[in-house]
C-alpha cells in the first residue's frame with residue numbers, strides 16, 4: 001500500500017532540490033503539465049531552473065518517458081520551458097510566470113469597527129421573510145418564469161413598487177412608468193447615456209456629493225458641473241446644465257433636506273427650462289424624527305426621474321433598483337437597460353414584489369428605522385461630549401456628517417489606527433479646496449447593535465478633545 005499520508009510525490013531536481021508536484025487525477029500528461037505550470041507560476045520553479053531529463057522524471061514518477069517528453073514539449077510551446085537538443089530543459093525567463101508573485105503587503109491596520117456611511121446592518125437582513133417569499137415565488141412559478149425577462153422589469157415588481165412608492169414616498173407613477181435596474185449605480189449610468197444620446201453635454205451634481213456617481217456620469221460622456229450645497233440643500237438657482245442629479249430628501253453627504261422654497265424653485269426651473277431632475281432617494285425610508293418628507297418628484301412628475309434601490313433597506317448585495325420615469329423616457333431608458341445587460345435577474349424581482357405585497361418589506365423597514373434611530377441618538381450623545389465636532393443634518397438615514405477644525409487627514413489616520421473604517425468629507429468635493437472645513441462621515445448602519453456600542457467606544461478614544 002502506498003504511503004499517501006506523506007503528501008504529493010517529490011521529484012529530485014538536477015540541482016539536488018526536492019519539488020513536490022500535485023499530479024491530479026485524469027490523463028497523466030495533462031496532470032503533469034498542470035503540476036509543472038503551477039510550480040512555475042507560484043515560483044517554486046524559478047527562472048533558469050533545470051528540470052530532470054525526461055528519462056529521470058519518467059522514472060521518478062512512474063510514467064512513460066513519452067508522456068514526460070510530450071508534457072515538456074507542450075510547456076515549451078506555451079513558452080514556459082526551454083528545450084534544446086543535448087541540453088537540460090530549463091524554466092524560461094518570463095517575468096509574469098517565472099517571478100513569484102509577492103502579495104502586496106497591506107500596511108493599513110485591520111478594520112475592527114465598521115462606521116462607513118450608508119451601509120445597512122447585514123445581520124438584520126430579513127432572511128426568513130426573504131426565504132419564505134422565495135419559496136412562495138418558486139411554488140407558483142410557471143415554466144416561462146425561468147425564461148428571459150422583460151428589460152423594463154417584471155410587471156409584478158413594477159406594480160408592487162408603484163403602490164409602495166405612492167403610499168410611502170408620495171411618488172406619482174404607474175407600473176408602466178417604472179423601470180427595474182440593478183441598483184442606482186446602473187440607474188444613473190443609464191440616465192446619463194440617454195441624456196448624452198439626446199445631445200446633452202452636461203449634468204449638474206451636488207458639491208459635495210457622491211464621487212462614484214460623478215465618475216459614472218463622466219464615463220457616459222457628460223461633463224459634471226457642480227451645484228453648491230449650503231444649509232438649505234443644493235443651490236438650485238445656480239443650475240445651468242439641462243439636467244441635475246440631486247438628493248432632495250437627505251442631501252448626501254451633508255444630511256440636510258432641500259428647503260421647501262428651493263423645492264418650489266426647482267420645480268419651476270424644470271417647467272420653465274424643460275430641464276430634467278434626477279432624484280436620488282437613496283435613504284428616504286429612514287427619517288427618524290417625523291414622517292419622511294415626500295419625494296420631490298410629486299412636484300414635477302413630468303420632469304423628474306425618481307430613483308430608489310434596496311441598498312439601504314435590505315442590502316447592496318441584491319443589486320435591485322428602480323426608476324419612476326416620465327412617460328416620454330420609458331422607452332429610451334428601457335432600451336438603454338436592454339443594451340446594458342438585457343434585464344435584471346428576475347427571480348429576485350419576484351421575491352421583492354412578494355415581500356412588498358405581503359407587507360413584510362414595510363415591517364422590516366419599520367424595525368430597521370427604530371434600530372438606526374437608537375444608534376443615531378447614541379452617536380449624537382457621544383458627539384455632544386466632543387465640542388470640536390459639529391454634527392450636521394436632520395435625524396435621518398444611516399450616517400451623520402461632522403465638521404471640525406482638526407485636519408481631516410490626521411483624523412482619518414487616528415481613526416484607522418483605532419481600527420475604525422469611516423469616510424472623510426474632502427473626497428466628496430468636486431475640487432478639494434484648502435478653505436473648506438474637513439469632516440468625517442460617520443455611519444451607524446453597518447455593524448450589529450453590539451458591534452456599534454464597541455465602535456462608539458473606539459470612536460470616543462480616537463476623536464481628540
Ligand SMILES: Cc1ncc(COP(=O)(O)O)c(C=O)c1O
Pocket residue numbers: 118182183184185186210247252280282308309310311316320321
Ligand atoms: C448617495 C447614494 N445614492 C444611491 C445609493 C445606492 O446605490 P446602489 O443602489 O447602486 O447600491 C447609495 C449607496 O451607496 C448612495 O450613497
